[in-house]
Amino acid sequence: MFSKYRFLVTCHPKNLEYILKTNFNNFPKGENFREIFTTLGVGIFNVDSDTWRLQRKLAHAGLVLGEFKALVANTSRKVVEEQLVPLLAHAAEEGFCIDLQDVFSRYAYDINMGMIFGRYENYLHIARLILYYRNIVPSFLWKFQRLCRIGSERAIIKAQKMRKDLLAGVETDDLLSIYIKALSDNGSIFASLARKDNYLKDEMLNLFLAGRDTITSALTWFFWLVLTTPSVKAKILEELNSALSLARRTHTWPWVFRPDDLKGLVYLHAALCESLRLYPPLPLNRKYVVKKDILPDGSVVTPGMEILLSFYSVGRMQWIWGEDCLVFKPERWIAENGKLIADQTSRFVPFNIGARSCLGKDTAFTQMKSVVAAMLFNFHIEVVEGHHVCPQQGTTLYMKNGLQVSVDKRTVD
Numbered sequence: 001m002f003s004k005y006r007f008l009v010t011c012h013p014k015n016l017e018y019i020l021k022t023n024f025n026n027f028p029k030g031e032n033f034r035e036i037f038t039t040l041g042v043g044i045f046n047v048d049s050d051t052w053r054l055q056r057k058l059a060h061a062g063l064v065l066g067e068f069k070a071l072v073a074n075t076s077r078k079v080v081e082e083q084l085v086p087l088l089a090h091a092a093e094e095g096f097c098i099d100l101q102d103v104f105s106r107y108a109y110d111i112n113m114g115m116i117f118g119r120y121e122n123y124l125h126i127a128r129l130i131l132y133y134r135n136i137v138p139s140f141l142w143k144f145q146r147l148c149r150i151g152s153e154r155a156i157i158k159a160q161k162m163r164k165d166l167l168a169g170v171e172t173d174d175l176l177s178i179y180i181k182a183l184s185d186n187g188s189i190f191a192s193l194a195r196k197d198n199y200l201k202d203e204m205l206n207l208f209l210a211g212r213d214t215i216t217s218a219l220t221w222f223f224w225l226v227l228t229t230p231s232v233k234a235k236i237l238e239e240l241n242s243a244l245s246l247a248r249r250t251h252t253w254p255w256v257f258r259p260d261d262l263k264g265l266v267y268l269h270a271a272l273c274e275s276l277r278l279y280p281p282l283p284l285n286r287k288y289v290v291k292k293d294i295l296p297d298g299s300v301v302t303p304g305m306e307i308l309l310s311f312y313s314v315g316r317m318q319w320i321w322g323e324d325c326l327v328f329k330p331e332r333w334i335a336e337n338g339k340l341i342a343d344q345t346s347r348f349v350p351f352n353i354g355a356r357s358c359l360g361k362d363t364a365f366t367q368m369k370s371v372v373a374a375m376l377f378n379f380h381i382e383v384v385e386g387h388h389v390c391p392q393q394g395t396t397l398y399m400k401n402g403l404q405v406s407v408d409k410r411t412v413d
């Protein structure tokens with residue numbers, strides 16, 4: 001039974017380059033992929049060939065538009081300032097421990113609702129209510145209240161239903177609007193997509209998941225690495241301190257960073273790349289073989305075979321990264337002249353490489369930088385002693401037990 005399933009697992013950068021770039025057309029996602037990921041429907045992650053080309057063109061036009069980038073920057077800043085910082089301040093005041101993975105997943109949910117649908121679920125606000133009520137009453141009581149939909153739990157259920165406009169008073173150009181506009185133009189090359197059953201619904205779901213799960217995972221592992229490597233944390237803080245203009249540094253707590261403050265920060269960018277190298281949010285990529293081929297390392301692949309590309313392993317190979325391959329060392333991304341090493345070779349693959357590389361890379365860095373700056377600069381965060389960190393098996397690299405931390409307000413001398 002198992003002999004029918006033929007597959008090859010590889011993490012050799014030359015093989016990856018060949019499969020994802022040089023001979024891309026011979027390695028589509030394939031039917032098995034679509035059978036496994038039926039929930040993605042006809043969205044961009046689940047299609048190949050000409051359909052994929054057209055969908056990518058539209059996604060590219062949507063995600064790289066100037067207006068959309070501005071929306072991402074504004075939305076990130078707003079969710080961070082109005083939701084994330086107050087939530088952490090509340091935890092600090094009340095002395096609660098919080099699960100950062102849960103907080104990031106709510107942050108990513110809120111921000112994606114804003115970016116994609118121009119709407120706002122306010123999940124961080126809900127988290128705040130939950131933190132407060134569920135910490136001061138015995139657990140049987142809040143569980144009973146939830147069951148009967150009474151008291152504070154009723155408020156939480158109501159809050160979950162609440163929707164309000166994220167950028168009231170600010171012109172929005174969310175992805176859904178961009179797509180509707182493109183699809184309803186009969187003269188446009190995208191008009192054929194509008195005739196595909198469920199296209200818009202599936203595409204929005206794909207884009208939502210693309211941004212939510214990856215950002216949650218990336219931020220959670222990044223914080224764990226930084227919080228447990230004091231020398232890196234100190235360097236990031238030093239860089240943030242110099243990025244904050246004098247006028248705003250003398251301001252009172254909390255200190256706020258604008259997206260422009262964060263753009264040129266070399267060390268912060270290097271630390272994010274280094275964390276993504278060790279913990280790529282999407283650890284595996286799957287490809288199908290159309291025609292017989294020989295990979296650069298000599299492996300022969302035949303029609304119908306599946307190839308698993310281990311992005312997780314590429315980042316951890318001693319022969320690729322050197323003896324300190326398992327050490328969290330942002331310095332490896334910085335050249336002697338102090339500039340970032342733009343590592344475009346096939347050894348840095350968390351965003352995929354080649355024709356199907358991530359279209360949200362810039363968006364992801366904008367979001368992550370605004371969270372990291374606000375959290376590290378305004379709070380002392382520590383991993384709870386004895387908390388066991390380990391990866392959870394899955395298509396996205398989550399932490400099995402979340403990331404429990406304690407939070408305190410930080411002062412700046």
Ligand code: HEM
Nearest residue numbers: 056210211214215218281282350351352356358359360364
């Ligand atoms: C740290 C955050 C992120 C990481 C590590 C990441 C990684 C990846 C990877 C590995 C792929 C290839 C997936 C595959 O071939 O099956 C991909 C594709 C894609 N990503 Fe991201 N991503 C991130 C954030 C985002 C964000 C915020 C968006 C925007 C909403 C986004 C949009 C996309 C899209 C549209 C594709 C599909 C490209 C295609 O198939 O042509 N990503 N991403």
